[in-house]
Amino acid sequence: MIALESVNESKVAVVYHTGKVDSAKHLKIGPVPGESTAILPGYGIEYATCGTVRFKVKCENGHEGVRVNSCDRKECPVCSTRWANRRARKAAKRFWWIFENQDNHVSRSAKNARHVSLGIPPSMWGRPYLEVVKWATKALRDSLRSGGGLYVGHAWRFKDARGESVQWKHSDLNPQVVYPIIDSWAVYSPHVHFVIFGWLIPVDEFEAKYGCRYTYHSATPSELEVYFTIRYLLTHTALIEKHHSLIWFGKCSYNRVVLASEYKETVRALCPECHAPMLYETPEGTWAPWHIEITRRHYKFKVIQKYLEKIDPTELHITTPLRV
Ligand SMILES: [Zn+2]
Numbered sequence: 001m002i003a004l005e006s007v008n009e010s011k012v013a014v015v016y017h018t019g020k021v022d023s024a025k026h027l028k029i030g031p032v033p034g035e036s037t038a039i040l041p042g043y044g045i046e047y048a049t050c051g052t053v054r055f056k057v058k059c060e061n062g063h064e065g066v067r068v069n070s071c072d073r074k075e076c077p078v079c080s081t082r083w084a085n086r087r088a089r090k091a092a093k094r095f096w097w098i099f100e101n102q103d104n105h106v107s108r109s110a111k112n113a114r115h116v117s118l119g120i121p122p123s124m125w126g127r128p129y130l131e132v133v134k135w136a137t138k139a140l141r142d143s144l145r146s147g148g149g150l151y152v153g154h155a156w157r158f159k160d161a162r163g164e165s166v167q168w169k170h171s172d173l174n175p176q177v178v179y180p181i182i183d184s185w186a187v188y189s190p191h192v193h194f195v196i197f198g199w200l201i202p203v204d205e206f207e208a209k210y211g212c213r214y215t216y217h218s219a220t221p222s223e224l225e226v227y228f229t230i231r232y233l234l235t236h237t238a239l240i241e242k243h244h245s246l247i248w249f250g251k252c253s254y255n256r257v258v259l260a261s262e263y264k265e266t267v268r269a270l271c272p273e274c275h276a277p278m279l280y281e282t283p284e285g286t287w288a289p290w291h292i293e294i295t296r297r298h299y300k301f302k303v304i305q306k307y308l309e310k311i312d313p314t315e316l317h318i319t320t321p322l323r324v
């Protein structure tokens with residue numbers, strides 16, 4: 001199956017990254033309490049076919065590329081970038097649909113969709129990573145009113161030889177590193193990132209209650225901003241076996257919003273650089289219009305018994321005697 005990447009996704013839509021992770025870099029990643037196999041995306045082992053060329057493509061204006069085989073696994077050194085792109089794209093679409101269609105008008109202003117993170121009190125760092133993440137997500141969920149969103153756990157922060165913080169995009173541990181490249185280490189420092197909407201209690205109040213502060217990063221005022229944020233968060237999450245990398249909660253949880261329909265559609269592939277229609281090279285060596293299959297998803301809110309949800313169970317008077 002050939003899948004479309006967004007036209008907003010720059011060059012990577014056509015030519016996928018095929019750089020491999022140097023095995024020595026594994027040694028620079030700090031151990032994660034309780035999860036000895038935790039790794040960064042792209043730090044696993046690729047399949048023989050990953051990144052091999054399927055066919056050449058070009059657009060009507062001459063931009064060229066190749067279509068490669070991809071396994072779409074998050075641990076694959078060749079395909080993890082594509083995994084993050086696709087996962088983020090799907091999640092951003094779901095988030096934005098819920099955000100725009102949910103019933104609370106107060107939390108529907110675009111500036112209300114935002115990226116926050118939560119550090120963990122150092123006293124808790126020795127606990128197993130998953131337990132710490134669970135604690136953090138509960139603290140934030142319980143502090144969010146009339147909202148919802150998603151979270152991505154991070155086990156590490158990136159530091160240089162002097163212990164100074166290094167941005168992930170400049171870390172040599174990042175297969176997609178951009179200059180300047182900084183020799184760095186993944187130091188265990190658990191924290192959780194959230195993309196949310198709704199009303200969050202003030203940070204001082206939060207600190208008084210939980211002993212740690214959340215950090216406001218930025219507003220995510222469009223589906224595209226949500227996409228960029230999620231993609232960035234996924235590229236350096238801690239992969240834990242049998243656990244999802246991205247979890248929905250509150251108004252975005254799977255028991256509140258369900259997939260109403262999902263269907264494939266065949267469309268003409270467009271050039272990621274100039275949006276012109278694209279062609280692919282056939283096995284016979286001729287060029288033919290390139291069509292790709294995309295997946296469209298429609299969501300709907302699950303009908304819930306609102307009046308029951310809002311009533312405190314202790315105030316619920318049962319007038320009909322219960323049968324024994
Ligand atoms: Zn792969």
Ligand SMILES: [Zn+2]
Nearest residue numbers: 059063271274
């Ligand atoms: Zn082009």
